[in-house]
Amino acid sequence: MMKVFYFFMLVTLLLPLAGCGERAAGNKTEVAVAAVAAKELTPEEKLAETKKQAEAGDAEAQFNLGEMYAKGDGFNFDASGAPIIAKSAAKAVEWWQKAAAQGNADAQFNLARMYGKGEGVPKDIAKALEWIQMAAAQGHAEAQYGLGDAYRSGIKGLVPKDAAKAVEWFQKAAAQGNVDTQKELAQMYDKGEGVPKNAVKAAEWYQKAAAQGDAYAQYDLGRMYRIGKGVPKDATQAFEWNQKAAAQGHASAQLSLSDMYNRGEGVPKDNVLAYAWQNLSLSQMAFGGVDISYFSFVQNMSAAEIAEAQRLSSVWKKGQVLVREGRSGSASTPSTQGTLNKQATGTAFAVSSEGHALTNHHVVEGCAELKIAGREGIAKVITSDSVNDLALLQLPGYTNIIANLNPDPGKLRQGEDIIVFGYPLNSVLSSGGNLTPGTISALTGLGNNTNQIQITAPIQPGSSGSPVMDKKGNVVGVVSMKLDDGKMARATGQVGQNVNFAVNGQTVKAFLDTNKVPYKTGGGIFSREKSNADIAEEASKWTVLVECWK
Structure with missing residues (x-):
């Protein structure tokens, strides 16, 4: 049951990516109304025009009308004080079904989420899988990722656990630049799960995900450079990738960075920064109150250096790299x-x-x-x-x-x-x-x-x-x-x-x-x-x- 929940939580988290942001603003509702938009439309006019297009059978407008009902509008109200667009999961499903029936992949993916969570329709995981398979078959990257994850974990009575199938769908999504799938694929090549173990391939996929800013992939790529697995051993590259992940708050990367500063590995030795990064790392880990002073390198630090390290870690904010004053x-x-x-x-x-x-x-x-x-x-x-x-x-x-x-x-x-x-x-x-x-x-x-x-x-x-x-x-x-x-x-x-x-x-x-x-x-x-x-x-x-x- 937990696998089913995890799968549909994944789909839920991916939902905002479907048709939202710049991609949606550039080619969906706005495109449908461009011909009549001699001036900026009011919310009422925008809703009316989108409804007109949707009722005429335009799949993009149907999808966007579903988006409007899914989100609602708590900022614009009519003369009676009612929202221009009242939030309604049922109406969102109604319009997405019309768009999905015409092959709109974003609508199919959103329907998978609604059936999986029971929002606007009775919960029906079998139907959710039908819709996500349709979207994935059309090349919808988030759907391909979700379907791959379903095969990787398995869903009792519906999807057999099949690592090779998972890899097949992950590869399709990863080729489209889906960062989560690139990371998953790297892990599978790293472990030999569903594919023969291949450290070089694992490093390639970690590299792609790391370049897109994924902290876990950055840490794993740094780990591979540090030990020379799948890539030539390179302490400088190892330090750089660990530092990127550490700046995002990745605890293991922070610990690795501390060790590299302590050893002078890929970076000049600096026990103050070693202490500061280790302090940040331990604050996230369930070590039951480990005293950092027990670590050997701390024994050789002066009271002033310890105070500086503690100050650096106390003022650190996510996204920052620790730098000592005057450096x-x-x-x-x-x-x-x-x-x-x-x-x-x-x-x-x-x-x-x-x-x-x-x-x-x-x-x-x-x-x-x-x-x-x-x-x-x-x-x-x-x-x-x-x-x-x-x-x-x-x-x-x-x-x-x-x-x-x-x-x-x-x-x-x-x-x-x-x-x-x-x-x-x-x-x-x-x-x-x-x-x-x-x-x-x-x-x-x-x-x-x-x-x-x-x-x-x-x-x-x-x-x-x-x-x-x-x-x-x-x-x-x-x-x-x-x-x-x-x-x-x-x-x-x-x-x-x-x-x-x-x-x-x-x-x-x-x-x-x-x-x-x-x-x-x-x-x-x-x-x-x-x-x-x-x-x-x-x-x-x-x-x-x-x-x-x-």
């Missing part, structure tokens, strides 16, 4: 003395009105100072990710115009047109920035890296960190690297023609989400394709030249 949070930023000289340049672009900007890790690595052309002051590196080659900056000065990110970068297709705007070869080319058009030549990067896309837009020194935009001017990636023609010729005997790579939009959004950056996405009923000239004019307002001084 940089960036391990790649050396302390320098004397005159600094400009050594290299790159590109960054503003992603929040709070002054956050995005560039490449390799643009900021090893810089003593980062300056932004045309601005007073020094840019600060908030955090960076050497694996995915991303860095988050705090720009000096005021930021009021920012980039819009593509709301659903996973829907990009091979062959789509893109535009890159940046500051390549700044010493010899335009100081006002350069626009270069191109196409998406492949949806994976070097070595079939699924966190990258391959683009044909020409890339030059200084282009690193440039935004890659779609024809609506929304960011779909960040320029990262180009294939070295000379090295490729020496290695393969062939010369690569214009082979360039960018970090893809899913990875970018996951990086920003992990670091709680309040970015904006484009889309909506008034979004449209723009000319290259318009895109260049807009991008020039939120793209900046980054100078690396050493």
Whole structure:
């Protein structure tokens, strides 16, 4: 019975992902009413128009009308004081059934949840399974994840426990970027559950989920780098992934990070930070009040060091990396003395009105100072990710115009047109920035890296960190690297023609989400394709030249 409950709790938790947020706002109710929306509709007008479309048989409008009834509206009221849309699970089911009968996968998935929980209909787990199977068969990633989980756990009398079937459905969902499924699949390859044990495959799936910000996957990837399982042993990578998970509050990662600081493994030895991370970890674990002073490394700490460690852990907040006072949070930023000289340049672009900007890790690595052309002051590196080659900056000065990110970068297709705007070869080319058009030549990067896309837009020194935009001017990636023609010729005997790579939009959004950056996405009923000239004019307002001084 617990397995049945767990399965439908999973479906319930996944429900908000179906048709909500940017995806829903861009292509469901708003699209259905776009033809009549000469002005912004009132809640009453929106409901009336959606009902009209739904009653005419429009499956998308039927789905959205169900969403309206499922959520209700506690903010807008009619003249009598009644809500414009009264919450009603029964009415939600009624309209979802109409949409589901026409093959709407989101409606089918939502019906699975309603039958599984008995909301708006009598509880019927067999019917719930029917609907989730229909949605999964249509490629609905959350339904595929739920069905895979049902096979992994088994549901007595309805779904036999079948790890191989679970893997089959997990692979379908994971290929669509479903982070929970990627993590589950990694665990199954790690344990040999439903598939032959394969540490390399496990590491690959942990990597994909970790890149999307999943703390458990980040910890497991760090564990594999630390012991050299499925990947080459690499203490630096192990430290970085454990630190990402620890910052999200993962207790085991915090304990691992403490041990690495204690041993000086992948990071300079620092018992204050070892104590602080261990203090945070033990506060979450059921160890029955273990006294941290019993750990051997604490015996060699001074009272001042212990006090500093306890202060660091007491003021820590989720999402933060512990940094000692007077020390940089960036391990790649050396302390320098004397005159600094400009050594290299790159590109960054503003992603929040709070002054956050995005560039490449390799643009900021090893810089003593980062300056932004045309601005007073020094840019600060908030955090960076050497694996995915991303860095988050705090720009000096005021930021009021920012980039819009593509709301659903996973829907990009091979062959789509893109535009890159940046500051390549700044010493010899335009100081006002350069626009270069191109196409998406492949949806994976070097070595079939699924966190990258391959683009044909020409890339030059200084282009690193440039935004890659779609024809609506929304960011779909960040320029990262180009294939070295000379090295490729020496290695393969062939010369690569214009082979360039960018970090893809899913990875970018996951990086920003992990670091709680309040970015904006484009889309909506008034979004449209723009000319290259318009895109260049807009991008020039939120793209900046980054100078690396050493």
